[in-house]
Amino acid sequence: MKLRLYTAIMLLATLLGSRAQESKEQHYRIWFDDKGESACSIERPLEFLSPRAIAYREKFGIAIDSTDLPIAPARLQQLSALGARILAVSKWLNTATIALDDPSRLTAIEQLPFVERYDPLGSPTQAGGTVGPHLKKLENDSTSPYGDAAWQIAVHNGDRLHRAGFSGEGMTIAVIDGGFLNADRNPRFDQNQIAGYHDFIDETMDFRNGNSHGSSVLSTMLVNDSNLFIGTAPRASYWLLRSEDTATEYPTEEDYWAAALEYADSLGVDVVVSSLGYTRFDDSRFDHTWADLDGRTSFISQAAARGVAKGMLIVVSAGNEGSNDWKKITVPGDVDGLLTVGAITTERKPAYFTGCGPTADGRIKPDVVALGAAAATISPEGNLQPKDGTSFSTPIIAGLTACLRQALPQLSAREIIELIRQNSSQYLTPDSLMGYGIPDFYAAYRQGAGISTVRPDDSPLRLTYRGGSPVVTIGTLPPDEEKITLSIYTLEGAIMAEYRLPEGAELALTDLGKGIYLLSARSRQHCWTQKIQRL
Structure with missing residues (x-):
């Protein structure tokens, strides 16, 4: 088009x-x-x-x-x-x-x-001298094959949302990124779903020599090939917006990003997803500091906050700075009212590189997490390729968020985001690594649609004490449930342990130190929380 x-x-x-x-x-x-x-x-x-x-x-x-x-x-x-x-x-x-x-x-x-x-x-072209070079870090690529994207969708019950008839049809997603190599000819991409594109740095989009990062991001949502994998919003339409110069890192890129966001607003898109974030630049005089992470100091965060005020549903990455001395999320992931996404492994633990919160003013960030370690993507040549980074956990969430908007068109952007948080695995005990946890999009849909989501008062957890240690027995589970995930948290929200247990299982928590803890149990559609004490 x-x-x-x-x-x-x-x-x-x-x-x-x-x-x-x-x-x-x-x-x-x-x-x-x-x-x-x-x-x-x-x-x-x-x-x-x-x-x-x-x-x-x-x-x-x-x-x-x-x-x-x-x-x-x-x-x-x-x-x-x-x-x-x-x-x-x-x-x-x-x-x-x-x-x-x-x-x-x-x-x-x-x-x-x-x-x-x-x-x-x-200047984006720095002369030699006291200004040190900044190596652009997008993601670490792997050339090993990767089977399909089943896990990264099923962990959010996204497959059930698709089966309920919500695959993104009628939704438009704007992808703000650094390049879309071969996006116009990738054999796995349906070109009819690419509504348009715009380059905010150069006069024309270079699909032949550009960076591949945006193409990989797009693939986690767009691809609809049951022989390889199905993306999280396979029936949505997409605008491809380039705002990132991947050869360097300089402050003007925040201005390009702001222009792209305003452009997306003028188009009336349903979801904006961006896996770009900023902390430090080639010229260290312009570096951000932790104090900047208040959602209103950096230029890019000011623009994102204005987008939120105008009703936009914006999904951004938490960044990959968790393994270096920055540690924190990147801007604009510090903005209140948008959805900031961190990364987990297939063991449902935080990926070592995921940026952490909280914000400078003490708010929970990231908001939620998705698979970002060996996430399934499609290469510019159309082959399966696993990749690491919040760059890929973010579009996984964004695509499912678009499907949720399709299912619940009466809800505003803020209402959709709050619904996602409420139906995440650690909503009651959020922390600075996983935020509110792993979202269940099917449960969010059922809650938002007014369908009776079973949260029975009769908890299947049976608690007794043996030698001062709490002992948890899993009683009768609701129909269609075979196992539950049992998590132990401190009162400050730090996770101590996590287990997957079937009906009838008994777990003696003998390793806990003396004190009071939160016991959280979650199945596919149900959740229960109660306090326990190690005497």
């Missing part, structure tokens, strides 16, 4: 230049004091929003306001006349990101009456 550009976007596109191939340009973020005289009006929203986006706003009572208006083209033209090359524009945050090959021109730009301030962003 050909890319549809709306009037305002077409005006902007004429001012955006392609990236310089080899340059010592300096990048700057220019903040405007107001929107100026926009050529568009909130009374005529079709000039800058699609009919689908307008219908979505009306459905959930989200106002179209001045922040939705494109920045006046005359302002961008004045910047260009002073030698600036326009790289990205944010109508929500009222900024333009520019490149200057002669930094002395900044003085004249700063004196323009509508310029409030500017932020220096450095």
Whole structure:
């Protein structure tokens, strides 16, 4: 399908230049004091929003306001006349990101009456000296074959959601990433499901020489081949949006990402998924700090927060920094109201690399987790390939989230996210590694649809004490249930142990130290929680 550009976007596109191939340009973020005289009006929203986006706003009572208006083209033209090359524009945050090959021109730009301030962003092409190189780390690839994606869907009861008739049909997912190598000709991709694409760095999307990261991300959702595997949203439509320069790491990429998010909003997509996150840059002067992880300090997080306020359902990765000295989640995963996804192994334990929380202001992050260690993906050539990273746990969740939106169209983005949290494995005892745990999307659907999800008062857990140690016996389980997962937590939410037990099993918890603990049991559709004490 050909890319549809709306009037305002077409005006902007004429001012955006392609990236310089080899340059010592300096990048700057220019903040405007107001929107100026926009050529568009909130009374005529079709000039800058699609009919689908307008219908979505009306459905959930989200106002179209001045922040939705494109920045006046005359302002961008004045910047260009002073030698600036326009790289990205944010109508929500009222900024333009520019490149200057002669930094002395900044003085004249700063004196323009509508310029409030500017932020220096450095250069993507760093000279030698005190600035050290930053090796871009996307994911570690493996060339070994991988069977199928059954486990990574079944652990969330996603297969049951599909069988209930919800595979993403009618849903549109925007994928913001760093490149989509061969996405237009991958033999496993149905091209009819790719609604369009846009590159926010270069003039055209390079499907022949671009990075493959976004293609792998897309494959976990899009592929519908029972001979290999079925993705988490195999009947959805997809927009491919490139905002990441995978050759370097520099702050301007946050501005490209913001522009891509605004573009996705103008399209009226149902879910945005992005496996990109930022902490440190090639030029360490621009590095983020832990204190920045408050959901409102970094530019990318400000943009994501504005997207949340406009009703967008945004799913982002927690990042792969858990095994290095950063440890924490990456931005924009710190934003309240979006879904931040960490990674687990097939043993349902946190992957060693998954970024951890909490946020700087003490909120639980990540929100949930999915398989990110040897997750099934499809290579650009159409072959099965396991890959590690929250980059792949994130689209697994995003695809199922789109299916849940299909099943529950009356719910807002925030209501969908809360429903996912409530039906996750450690909702009552969230922690900084797995958040609220492993979501059960079929249980979330049943709860959201008002179907009686059985959570019987009669717990199958039978508790006795033997020599001061609690002994748990698994009584009669509900119909169609063969085993339950039994987890032991401290009152602070740290997991002590986990077991899979059949009906009739007895477990003596003799290894517990003295104190009070939480006992959580969960089956495919049911959950029970109670306190126990080691005397």
